[in-house]
Amino acid sequence: MEIIIDAEKCTGCTICSKRCPFAIIKMENRLAVIGQGCTFCGVCVEACPFSAITIYKDQEKHVDLSAYKGIMVFGEVRDKKFANVALELISKAREIADQIKTHVITVILGEKINHLAKEALSYGSDKVILIDDPVVKDFRTDAYARVMVDIIRDQKPEIALIGATSIGRDLAARIAIQLHTGLTADCTGLDMDMERRILLQTRPAFGGNLMATIETPYHRPQMATVRPKVMKIGKRDESRKGEILNLKPGITEEKVRTKIREIIKQEQGEVNLEEAEIICTGGRGIHKPENFSLIRELAGLLGGAVGASRATVDAGWIDASHQVGQTGKTVAPKLYIACGVSGAIQHLAGMQTSDIIVAINKDADAPIFNVATYGIVGDLFDVVPALIKEIKKVKGLE
Ligand SMILES: Cc1cc2nc3c(=O)[nH]c(=O)nc-3n(C[C@H](O)[C@H](O)[C@H](O)COP(=O)(O)OP(=O)(O)OC[C@H]3O[C@@H](n4cnc5c(N)ncnc54)[C@H](O)[C@@H]3O)c2cc1C
Known part of the structure; x- marks a missing residue:
């Protein structure tokens, strides 16, 4: 009960x-x-x-599972553009929908966001629900949750996917509790049990020491928030057609308890870690905070961002916004250079899907070498300056 x-x-x-x-x-x-x-x-x-x-x-007896069809994606919008995770989830939803022969619905909330409908269709949505209204102009938990709950109750999707961003994590929990359904937060893998038509939602558990696969067998929708960068964005197909539905929000401004007075954007001095194509990361092997200058120099030359292991963040050597891993950011750049990083499972959880991983570590048995495309066993204080020298030479800077 x-x-x-x-x-x-x-x-x-x-x-x-x-x-x-x-x-x-x-x-x-x-x-x-x-x-x-x-x-x-x-x-x-x-x-x-x-x-x-x-x-x-005995609530499960009252939920008619067969009444729920389709996969719904919350199309998170930032500055009138899709957050990358929205496109990642539409692509993943398309893949699952093709497997279980169902449709993909993308919900987009905001103001002046009509142009995003076609983009959502081109990445694999069959139907787009647009709520273009000042009440949902900026994210506010109560307004967004209310609107999403109304749409889910009406559309009855069997699966609902939301990005595990700060907005998505906040929103998904509110929706799940109002719909009395389960929510698997922070998934790094999604699969289908085809026989039972059940979504298998995988996420790290017990500090990342094991991967737990979670099911929602009796309630609908099966809800998951999914980490950015773990799903690949599919090919865009401009010729794809679908239904675009413009709806009004079932909530008025007076009913929204939060008022936004001003939005102050965080200054982004360096390259944004989650969007970077090249990341150079320093681990405890750099020995002291001043030595991050070496990592910064390497990243600067390559036009990349600076990452950090949690050990260096906890030691106060660098700001937490640089942390890569289970409790930091998930990244998947084209090139990830790990300098003096041991390769603990919690660090790997945030970077192991990178295209090319170069590991520099003086311990030949360091676990980082298990995921490395290229491993350099050596002292980073010899290897990184040599790399910097070579790059400068190639760029004609020396
Ligand atoms: C719940 C939980 C969540 C966590 N989340 C994260 C997370 O998000 N991100 C994360 O990174 N960690 C996370 N951790 C911590 C993680 O378990 C490790 O402790 C951490 O990743 C270790 O960081 P490190 O590799 O920099 O340090 P160490 O493990 O100390 O490794 C340092 C490495 O540097 C090498 N080295 C030393 N000197 C040199 C040199 N001169 N040249 C070359 N190599 C050298 C050593 O051989 C060693 O392999 C988490 C832990 C828990 C329990």
């Missing part, structure tokens, strides 16, 4: 809290929260004047 408070309906009136015979309902931010020890007696359900509380008994 499960007891759920509908956050949209709860007004924080406190009636349920006063009536609960076990005094386990507390109010948090004007929202009722059921504490430990609920016996599902139903007194609160009866008492609530807003029908905001529901007890679900």
Whole structure:
């Protein structure tokens, strides 16, 4: 059994809290929260004047799985352009849809974003739902969640995919709880169990020491957030056609609790790690923070970005925005040069899909060599300056 408070309906009136015979309902931010020890007696359900509380008994029996069809992708937009992860997910959704013979729906929220519909079709969507309205101009959790929940309830997709970005992680959790379905966060792999038509959602677990494959067998949609850069963007086909549906949001500005007063963009001094085609990463093997200058010089010459292992970030040698790995950024550049990085599983989780990996490490048994395309066993303080010298020579800078 499960007891759920509908956050949209709860007004924080406190009636349920006063009536609960076990005094386990507390109010948090004007929202009722059921504490430990609920016996599902139903007194609160009866008492609530807003029908905001529901007890679900054997809920799985009530979900008609066959009523859900199609794969829905949340087409995340940044500055009126698709975030790369949106295109990655449309491409992956297309691949799965072809396997299970279903359709792909992409939902795009924003203002003046109509031009994105054709792009979504060209990457493999069959249907695009556009909500072009000031109320969804910028991401706000409550507005976006409300709109997405309405669309999902109406379209009934069997799978819903959202990028594991800061926006996607925030949004997906809110949607899943309102739809009473499961959510696998931060997936690095998606596959289908064809026999049971179940999405196999794989993500690192227990600190990255094992990969867990999670299923949502009884509830729909099967929801997953997926790490950027783990899925490949498919080929664009401008000739692809599909349905474009313009809808109005089922929410007005007055109902949105968050107001955006100003958006201040973070200054991006160096090359953006997630978008970089070349990344040079420093690990603990660089010995001290000043030696990142060597990594910066190499990256600068190659027109790349500077990455870092968590050990160097934790030591305060470099800002956390440079961290690559399970708790940092997932990257897949054309060239990844790891200097003095051991290759712990949590680091590999963030970079092992790079096209070419060059590892420089003085320990020939370092695990980084297991994923390296080219391995250089040696002292990075000899190898990196030699590399820099050669690159300068090739570029005519010496
Ligand atoms: C839950 C969890 C999440 C984590 N998330 C991340 C993450 O997102 N990203 C991440 O990176 N780590 C992460 N870690 C930490 C991870 O387990 C490792 O501790 C970390 O990656 C080690 O960083 P490193 O390779 O720089 O250091 P070390 O493991 O200390 O390796 C240093 C390497 O440098 C080599 N070396 C030393 N001197 C030289 C030299 N002069 N020339 C050449 N080579 C040299 C050594 O042989 C060694 O292989 C996480 C850990 C946990 C538990």
